[in-house]
Amino acid sequence: MADTPSINDRVMAMLHARTEALTTGDAIAEPLIATSVFHLPNATDPTRVYGRIDNPTVQAVETRIGLLENAPTLLFPSGMATYGALSMAVLKAGDAILLLSDGYYAARAMYDSIFADFDIHMRLVAARDIAEAPLDGVKMVLIETPSNPTLDLVDIATLAGRCRKTGSLLVVDNTVCTPLLQQPLDLGADVVISSDTKAMSGHSDVLMGHISSRDEALMERVQNVRNLMGAIPGPFEAWLLLRGLETLELRLSRMCANADAVLPILRTHAAVKTLHYPASNSAQMAHPGFLIGVTFADTAAAGRFIDGAAPLIPATSFGGLHSSADRRARWGDDVEDGFLRLSLGCEPEAQLLAALTRGLDAV
Numbered sequence: 001m002a003d004t005p006s007i008n009d010r011v012m013a014m015l016h017a018r019t020e021a022l023t024t025g026d027a028i029a030e031p032l033i034a035t036s037v038f039h040l041p042n043a044t045d046p047t048r049v050y051g052r053i054d055n056p057t058v059q060a061v062e063t064r065i066g067l068l069e070n071a072p073t074l075l076f077p078s079g080m081a082t083y084g085a086l087s088m089a090v091l092k093a094g095d096a097i098l099l100l101s102d103g104y105y106a107a108r109a110m111y112d113s114i115f116a117d118f119d120i121h122m123r124l125v126a127a128r129d130i131a132e133a134p135l136d137g138v139k140m141v142l143i144e145t146p147s148n149p150t151l152d153l154v155d156i157a158t159l160a161g162r163c164r165k166t167g168s169l170l171v172v173d174n175t176v177c178t179p180l181l182q183q184p185l186d187l188g189a190d191v192v193i194s195s196d197t198k199a200m201s202g203h204s205d206v207l208m209g210h211i212s213s214r215d216e217a218l219m220e221r222v223q224n225v226r227n228l229m230g231a232i233p234g235p236f237e238a239w240l241l242l243r244g245l246e247t248l249e250l251r252l253s254r255m256c257a258n259a260d261a262v263l264p265i266l267r268t269h270a271a272v273k274t275l276h277y278p279a280s281n282s283a284q285m286a287h288p289g290f291l292i293g294v295t296f297a298d299t300a301a302a303g304r305f306i307d308g309a310a311p312l313i314p315a316t317s318f319g320g321l322h323s324s325a326d327r328r329a330r331w332g333d334d335v336e337d338g339f340l341r342l343s344l345g346c347e348p349e350a351q352l353l354a355a356l357t358r359g360l361d362a363v
């Protein structure tokens, strides 16, 4: 891209997208417009026709996220809905897709249990091996980086170059980083998908997802799938996402600072067998993030940590205000029984360190 705004310019534009156009007496906050039908004496705006086609609140949130992604964006009612819609838009019977064996488990389950019946063939490769994986005949390469939950990195620009040679569509699930920590489209990816249920909304109160791409024809197909299959979010959920989005930069900086603060303790404590965290010199990430993988001796040791670290919460999911820990083996991830994924939240640092230390000492 010739004209790539800095991430802080994007945050500024996102925050002020509405206020720039206001006149005296207008509401500063984005109004929540809950309507399924529109007044249509002579319809000119094709997006103001019916609530399944579009909604002004949903559009406003798409505009804001689009400013962060620097790309046209469509909102979906969950992260998994973006996988489904994108797949319906680009795949056809006989196609092969490449997916990470250490990516989000529901994605593998979806292609395995649903799209396999439509003759879509799934190939799996671990994030650390994708640089050598053959891409010939692969229609769509779908990755996460860092991978989830072991946080291995994939070099997006290198993979994008290989995908261009084989004509494969490169899709990056950017849930873990958000557009603030990593911009896959600027590194050459064709499409970004995201579960906005996590850090993007950040308050653990809404499910949402988005698809962004600078490929207009592809976005038209995605929009057509959304219109006809009905996977449009409700305006209230979209509005909740916007409410969280406006503090994303603030929350992420606290979450990343908290990760920086706890890492030295985790690295040196005898109860920790292994630690997974992206290298801090990765050029493609602005910061290695707020997720840390920690392996304890076994399930019981991981349980003692979680109990001892109260009020940190045992919860699946991540990216919220509250620091949480999740033992991933119980969800079938290919990790040791004692592996926990820690998601650092927005607590004050001293109190967070105290809770974590209590947990470690209880192991």
Ligand SMILES: *Cc1c(COP(=O)(O)O)cnc(C)c1O
Pocket (backbone or CB within 6 Å): 078, 079, 080, 081, 104, 106, 144, 148, 173, 175, 176, 194, 195, 196, 197, 198, 207, 208, 209
């Ligand atoms: C949570 C998650 C999803 C699925 O998102 P939902 O909003 O739960 O549907 C997809 N990818 C990643 C990396 C996730 O963490």
